[in-house]
Amino acid sequence: MAEQSREALILKTLGRPSPKFFLLLAVAGGAVAWFAYAWSFMLRYGMITTGLADWGSAGGVTWGMFIGGYIWWIGIAHGGIIISAAVRLFNLRTFMPVARLAELLTLCALSMAALFIVLHLGRPDRMVVSIVRAFPRAIFSSPLAWDVLVITLYFTLTATYIALTVRQDLQAIRGGMGNEAAVGGGRARGGYFSRSRLGSSTVRGYTGGQYAGRGQLPALPALVHRVLLTGYKPEESKKVERMVWWLALAVIILAPLFLHGGVIPWLFAILPSMPGWYGGLQGPTFLSIALTSALSGVIIIAYIFRRVYGWEDIIPDSVFKGLTFFLIIFAMLFLWLQIQGLVTGLYAAPVGVEAVTRAKVHSFSYWLAIGLVAVAVAYLGAQRLRPSLFSPHRTFVVAFLPLVATLLEKSLFVVEGIMEPRFSLYRAVPGAYKPSWIEVSAIVGTIGLVVMFFALVPKVIPVVEVTTDEDRREHNA
Amino acid sequence: MATELNSDRPQRQRSEQQGGEPVRTTIRNLELARHVARDAQRVVAGDLSEQEFYERYHEAYLHEFGVDSRAISRQEVPNVASGQGAAKGAMAERPKPMINGPLSRRAFLMLAGGGAAAVALAATLGRLVPQVAYARTEGSSESPRAQGAVEGSQAVKRIQMGMVIDLERCTGCLVCVDACHRENNTEEGVHWMYVLAYKDENKEGVNFLVRPCNHCTNPPCVKVCPVMARHKREKDGLVLTDQDICIGTRYCEVACPYGVNYFQWGEPNPDTEMIRQHGRKDYRGRTVEFNPPRGVMGKCTFCPQRQDSEGKRGTTSCQQACPHDAIHFGDMNDPNSAPRQYLERRRQEKGGYLSTFRLLDDLGTEPNILYIGHQPSRSAKQVDGPITYEDWGWVDRRGDVLEGPRPWFMRVFGG
Numbered sequence: 047m048a049e050q051s052r053e054a055l056i057l058k059t060l061g062r063p064s065p066k067f068f069l070l071l072a073v074a075g076g077a078v079a080w081f082a083y084a085w086s087f088m089l090r091y092g093m094i095t096t097g098l099a100d101w102g103s104a105g106g107v108t109w110g111m112f113i114g115g116y117i118w119w120i121g122i123a124h125g126g127i128i129i130s131a132a133v134r135l136f137n138l139r140t141f142m143p144v145a146r147l148a149e150l151l152t153l154c155a156l157s158m159a160a161l162f163i164v165l166h167l168g169r170p171d172r173m174v175v176s177i178v179r180a181f182p183r184a185i186f187s188s189p190l191a192w193d194v195l196v197i198t199l200y201f202t203l204t205a206t207y208i209a210l211t212v213r214q215d216l217q218a219i220r221g222g223m224g225n226e227a228a229v230g231g232g233r234a235r236g237g238y239f240s241r242s243r244l245g246s247s248t249v250r251g252y253t254g255g256q257y258a259g260r261g262q263l264p265a266l267p268a269l270v271h272r273v274l275l276t277g278y279k280p281e282e283s284k285k286v287e288r289m290v291w292w293l294a295l296a297v298i299i300l301a302p303l304f305l306h307g308g309v310i311p312w313l314f315a316i317l318p319s320m321p322g323w324y325g326g327l328q329g330p331t332f333l334s335i336a337l338t339s340a341l342s343g344v345i346i347i348a349y350i351f352r353r354v355y356g357w358e359d360i361i362p363d364s365v366f367k368g369l370t371f372f373l374i375i376f377a378m379l380f381l382w383l384q385i386q387g388l389v390t391g392l393y394a395a396p397v398g399v400e401a402v403t404r405a406k407v408h409s410f411s412y413w414l415a416i417g418l419v420a421v422a423v424a425y426l427g428a429q430r431l432r433p434s435l436f437s438p439h440r441t442f443v444v445a446f447l448p449l450v451a452t453l454l455e456k457s458l459f460v461v462e463g464i465m466e467p468r469f470s471l472y473r474a475v476p477g478a479y480k481p482s483w484i485e486v487s488a489i490v491g492t493i494g495l496v497v498m499f500f501a502l503v504p505k506v507i508p509v510v511e512v513t514t515d516e517d518r519r520e521h522n523a
Numbered sequence: 524m525a526t527e528l529n530s531d532r533p534q535r536q537r538s539e540q541q542g543g544e545p546v547r548t549t550i551r552n553l554e555l556a557r558h559v560a561r562d563a564q565r566v567v568a569g570d571l572s573e574q575e576f577y578e579r580y581h582e583a584y585l586h587e588f589g590v591d592s593r594a595i596s597r598q599e600v601p602n603v604a605s606g607q608g609a610a611k612g613a614m615a616e617r618p619k620p621m622i623n624g625p626l627s628r629r630a631f632l633m634l635a636g637g638g639a640a641a642v643a644l645a646a647t648l649g650r651l652v653p654q655v656a657y658a659r660t661e662g663s664s665e666s667p668r669a670q671g672a673v674e675g676s677q678a679v680k681r682i683q684m685g686m687v688i689d690l691e692r693c694t695g696c697l698v699c700v701d702a703c704h705r706e707n708n709t710e711e712g713v714h715w716m717y718v719l720a721y722k723d724e725n726k727e728g729v730n731f732l733v734r735p736c737n738h739c740t741n742p743p744c745v746k747v748c749p750v751m752a753r754h755k756r757e758k759d760g761l762v763l764t765d766q767d768i769c770i771g772t773r774y775c776e777v778a779c780p781y782g783v784n785y786f787q788w789g790e791p792n793p794d795t796e797m798i799r800q801h802g803r804k805d806y807r808g809r810t811v812e813f814n815p816p817r818g819v820m821g822k823c824t825f826c827p828q829r830q831d832s833e834g835k836r837g838t839t840s841c842q843q844a845c846p847h848d849a850i851h852f853g854d855m856n857d858p859n860s861a862p863r864q865y866l867e868r869r870r871q872e873k874g875g876y877l878s879t880f881r882l883l884d885d886l887g888t889e890p891n892i893l894y895i896g897h898q899p900s901r902s903a904k905q906v907d908g909p910i911t912y913e914d915w916g917w918v919d920r921r922g923d924v925l926e927g928p929r930p931w932f933m934r935v936f937g938g
């Protein structure tokens with residue numbers, strides 16, 4: 047495909063929106079508005095409206111879907127890292143076209159997770175003051191403080207990372223990048239980690255493009271571009287390139303080790319009060335299902351963009367094939383860890399562990415969640431063995447299964463953990479719980495927010511990197 | 524981190540079981556206590572610097588207790604940094620506020636463990652927020668174990684209020700539950716004091732388990748709190764929630780293995796006359812008493828309003844109310860305290876063989892309720908007692924009555 051039309055295709059997202067776009071915004075906005083109503087209702091009357099209650103003599107469940115939704119969104123937020131790791135550390139260029147989409151997903155999914163924590167609080171009004179004041183000491187003891195730290199770090203790193211790479215891209219499409227500097231930077235460092243250095247070759251042949259000039263862009267994107275490009279100097283590309291590499295490395299180490307393989311499961315795994323939570327198995331279990339759901343999220347978003355913008359060549363089939371490969375691996379890991387939990391929890395387990403494992407085995411939602419993951423693994427596996435079964439569309443549909451399963455499984459994990467505490471003498475144990483309309487509205491509302499995010503952001507910045515591998519090779523030659 | 528807030532457990536058991544040296548642990552000088560309390564409030568209000576506060580009372584503390592852990596923690600800084608022994612006089616020359624004491628000691632330990640970066644960050648943040656100073660000295664790591672790490676084995680004997688509850692005398696009348704309701708004005712279905720009647724294998728009839736908060740020596744609820752609202756009061760080891768700081772994560776509630784926490788899900792009861800007059804602040808000026816406001820955690824407090832008063836110090840509402848003298852409240856580290864004396868008496872009565880237990884002791888929480896009687900087995904089942912919660916006109920299962928207002932669409936559709 048010719049260079050120019052590829053870029054024109056990518057930049058299509060910046061173009062004039064269609065009526066369907068506004069319809070989408072309206073639907074998503076409706077969900078968000080409903081969520082805002084639910085939240086305001088809860089703020090007005092207190093958490094008593096949620097159907098949560100104390101465990102113990104009161105026969106309730108203290109943490110519910112808000113925490114379930116929190117874990118779910120954090121899991122999805124891992125999409126960005128996997129893709130970054132694949133592209134930058136393992137040199138899997140296949141995933142380059144969805145790298146930025148995945149990073150954007152990370153950014154908004156993390157925000158949704160943070161939102162769920164705020165939703166969960168009894169006193170959100172004092173959140174900032176209380177957390178900041180106690181932080182220097184709380185960080186030494188409270189897993190929730192660790193969470194705040196790691197999530198903030200992860201968010202900052204990802205946001206910086208996106209900002210830096212987008213800046214390079216914007217400069218490229220505006221045709222303003224200094225040739226000499228870009229060439230010098232590229233030559234000086236060689237190697238692969240250099241999506242940013244190719245300004246000159248990208249710019250070549252593109253300056254006549256539809257949206258190349260500031261004047262042709264609508265006012266808002268033009269403004270955003272100008273802000274993002276503040277103080278841009280052609281010489282910066284070399285430095286930026288190195289920063290981006292280190293950022294990627296930091297994020298990749300941080301997220302799997304300390305986020306879903308660390309502080310998120312530790313919220314639960316350190317508490318012997320709830321045998322269903324306690325133990326080292328939670329780390330790998332959380333991480334495996336998080337990565338599964340993250341890949342599902344990326345597949346879904348990538349497919350939608352491909353459909354909407356006719357990007358069959360920009361996001362080729364190979365991307366989906368590659369993503370499903372990893373999805374299968376992580377999902378199988380998850381299923382295998384479930385077997386570990388079930389066998390050790392039922393064979394000769396201590397009373398508390400056995401009670402919670404039994405409750406799990408007797409729960410329909412649990413088997414539904416496991417079934418969904420198993421079906422996804424089976425189908426996607428068959429697709430790999432028999433290429434004739436493959437189609438991006440089917441992959442897209444199947445990708446919803448692990449997403450639903452994760453939300454189910456993790457909410458169940460939280461709720462059932464509290465239902466079967468170690469101290470079970472209370473008559474009111476196990477407590478009762480059913481998700482309230484407010485909690486369900488929060489899930490729907492955050493999905494609405496993410497849809498709006500993915501509708502609006504592409505109107506402002508290119509969501510696929512403009513530079514290609516050919517550019518790089520050509521440039522390096 | 525695990526050492527934080529721990530008192531020296533082996534030591535406690537030793538002194539308890541073998542009747543170790545009596546240690547003087549109560550403030551006899553009430554005048555001093557009053558002054559300290561007043562000035563502590565001034566510190567919180569910002570009228571008095573911490574430095575002045577600690578210096579003002581250092582001598583008195585030393586005189587009263589023979590040791591002032593606050594002053595010690597200040598000395599550690601030069602100790603650690605320069606490797607020199609600290610002279611007592613060095614303290615006065617150090618303008619460094621108390622707040623950096625525990626942090627710096629920890630900083631040293633962490634550096635040794637390779638956590639330099641985290642400590643630097645925390646220390647910087649710590650300087651940015653000096654307001655927390657007082658809050659952070661509370662429940663800080665002046666534990667004997669932590670001190671031993673720096674200073675050798677000079678352990679501090681602390682006061683730890685607790686209870687000996689004689690389950691063999693309990694009849695399940697629920698008078699203590701009622702007394703707690705009255706004292707603390709708790710909500711319908713909120714039982715800071717809860718009595719479980721249960722049937723058990725190999726036990727005749729109905730047995731009882733009287734369950735306030737354990738005010739654990741190693742409380743997981745304190746460890747997990749991200750804003751340090753849940754804390755252990757230094758003076759007497761009470762585990763309390765600062766109602767002005769709590770953000771309602773409910774993490775303490777899931778971390779506590781005993782199910783003693785009750786969140787304020789909706790609007791609280793209007794305050795009683797007694798609360799209006801007394802206020803909710805304890806002697807340090809922290810809001811920790813009575814039924815909490817909306818969105819904040821509540822649980823048995825060991826009645827600090829009484830512990831800080833002159834007339835009712837060393838009593839709790841439930842303990843005083845119990846018609847069968849089953850609850851004995853006092854300093855568990857003091858062999859001369861009421862609960863320890865009672866325990867000793869009962870032991871002698873039984874010819875030296877007294878069955879006692881602490882609830883879920885294997886979880887390492889070091890609970891401070893010591894029960895006389897037999898521990899419920901895993902097959903024990905809660906049953907209705909001779910007098911039920913309903914007989915008293917209360918709600919037992921609070922979850923059933925926790926229902927907020929319903930939105931319009933539910934009213935319309937009758938959902």
Ligand code: SF4
Pocket residue numbers: 736737738739742743744745762778779780781782783784822888
């Ligand atoms: S019993 Fe529970 S709430 Fe009370 S101190 Fe121990 S852990 Fe904390």
Ligand code: SF4
Pocket residue numbers: 702703704706707715716735736822823824825826839840841842
């Ligand atoms: S000590 Fe005080 S707060 Fe605790 S149960 Fe007894 S009366 Fe209630």
